Amino acid sequence: MATNKPDYDHLSSSGPKIPPMPWFGMDIGGTLTKLVYFEPCDNVATDDEVETLKTIRHYLTRNIKYGRTGIRDVFLQMNNQMLGGRTGSLHFIRFPTSEMMSFIELAKAKNFPNLADTICATGGGAYKFETDFKQEVNLELHKFDELDCLIKGIHYIDRNNLDCECYFWKNPGDPKLAEKTPFDFRDPYPYLVVNIGSGVSFLTVRGPSDYKRVSGTSLGGGTFLGLCCLLTGCETFEEAINLAADGDSTKVDKLVKDIYGGDYTSSKFKLPGDIVASSFGQMNLKDKRELASREDIAKATLTTITNNVGSIARMCAVTEKIERVVFVGNFLRVNTISMKLLAYAMEFWSNGSMKALFLEHEGYFGAMGCLMEYIRSGHHLNGLPNGSR
Numbered sequence: 001m002a003t004n005k006p007d008y009d010h011l012s013s014s015g016p017k018i019p020p021m022p023w024f025g026m027d028i029g030g031t032l033t034k035l036v037y038f039e040p041c042d043n044v045a046t047d048d049e050v051e052t053l054k055t056i057r058h059y060l061t062r063n064i065k066y067g068r069t070g071i072r073d074v075f076l077q078m079n080n081q082m083l084g085g086r087t088g089s090l091h092f093i094r095f096p097t098s099e100m101m102s103f104i105e106l107a108k109a110k111n112f113p114n115l116a117d118t119i120c121a122t123g124g125g126a127y128k129f130e131t132d133f134k135q136e137v138n139l140e141l142h143k144f145d146e147l148d149c150l151i152k153g154i155h156y157i158d159r160n161n162l163d164c165e166c167y168f169w170k171n172p173g174d175p176k177l178a179e180k181t182p183f184d185f186r187d188p189y190p191y192l193v194v195n196i197g198s199g200v201s202f203l204t205v206r207g208p209s210d211y212k213r214v215s216g217t218s219l220g221g222g223t224f225l226g227l228c229c230l231l232t233g234c235e236t237f238e239e240a241i242n243l244a245a246d247g248d249s250t251k252v253d254k255l256v257k258d259i260y261g262g263d264y265t266s267s268k269f270k271l272p273g274d275i276v277a278s279s280f281g282q283m284n285l286k287d288k289r290e291l292a293s294r295e296d297i298a299k300a301t302l303t304t305i306t307n308n309v310g311s312i313a314r315m316c317a318v319t320e321k322i323e324r325v326v327f328v329g330n331f332l333r334v335n336t337i338s339m340k341l342l343a344y345a346m347e348f349w350s351n352g353s354m355k356a357l358f359l360e361h362e363g364y365f366g367a368m369g370c371l372m373e374y375i376r377s378g379h380h381l382n383g384l385p386n387g388s389r
């Protein structure tokens, strides 16, 4: 993807000795745990490897649902991938982090520690659950930094997805004309990446290994879901998004025109009447509260969080003199409302100079980067206590 020499050439067959199968990368986030699994299909496996792969196929890649809450995102599967000199498919799996103890129990029941003695993990849960993995299933968690993994994962997937990974929204403000459009991201630097998970991190990326976290906000995907559950009584992210899709946030928010009776136009300042002056600004009045439906409240919650993230992103981009802003994280899953809002807001507030970009594997980059770190580690991690590298 980059004009600069990429930093993952070491994943080719000429790199250091590759680690034993199975190859997993796990990102244990504040809300969701993401798992990327590389399944080789090149028929060069040893007998031991064949057995291991067979067992994993039985439990993992043969299924698309695991228990009540685990899901494999089949539509994101990447075939014909060359990693560490092997050819195979990348599988993408997620489950709520609140189910982690059940996952560990399941791994114990299915004798997973017989298949692997090392698991590479990133995200806050790699630290939080480290002793549980050790005590319950005798598995060493080898920890990698979540933002390093995020950037590595973005670069790998963008470069290697045979279908187009990166896209933008054409005419985002017009429901009839809005159109998802491929974007050529081969020469990406510099760009700002906005990772909207439970909380939000903002990073400037100026080269394959030249990046820094420039800002963050606690008002993120976790806030949207938490507030929506509190205010509407919904139970899941999908339900919250479906409610929002049928809602009208202007019943909840106070717009500029609710204050001015129209646009705010003076000799010095201009604000269109249709933009939000105060999120939830009508909800102090009993009669307005009675008129607002659950759908309206869900839409207002989604709009509030999205606009706030968009506004911080724009400020970071201005300060850092960057024009391309890449939004990732599972908050954007099945959430075209927020993507279009972000796309419209970035364009509108920057007078067309900034572009909002999105990536198909939105929440999986950390787990992908973690898998790459495992492969890069070669044999080094296996059998060594964590931290001895």
Ligand SMILES: Nc1ncnc2c1ncn2[C@@H]1O[C@H](COP(=O)(O)OP(=O)(O)OP(=O)(O)O)[C@@H](O)[C@H]1O
Pocket (backbone or CB within 6 Å): 028, 029, 030, 031, 032, 033, 096, 123, 124, 196, 197, 198, 199, 200, 220, 221, 222, 223, 224, 225, 237, 238, 329, 330, 331, 332, 333, 363
């Ligand atoms: N099935 C789902 N269940 C719960 N939240 C979901 C789901 N799908 C999308 N989301 C949204 O995605 C957010 C979590 O995103 P993501 O997985 O990228 O972050 P995380 O890694 O859990 O959090 P953090 O990086 O802050 O530790 C949730 O807060 C919610 O807004």
Ligand SMILES: CC(C)(CO)[C@@H](O)C(=O)NCCC(=O)O
Pocket (backbone or CB within 6 Å): 030, 124, 146, 197, 198, 199, 200, 201, 215, 216, 217, 218
């Ligand atoms: C704590 C992390 C990095 C965990 O992924 C994320 O949730 C985040 O960036 N939260 C925002 C923290 C802040 O206010 O900067």
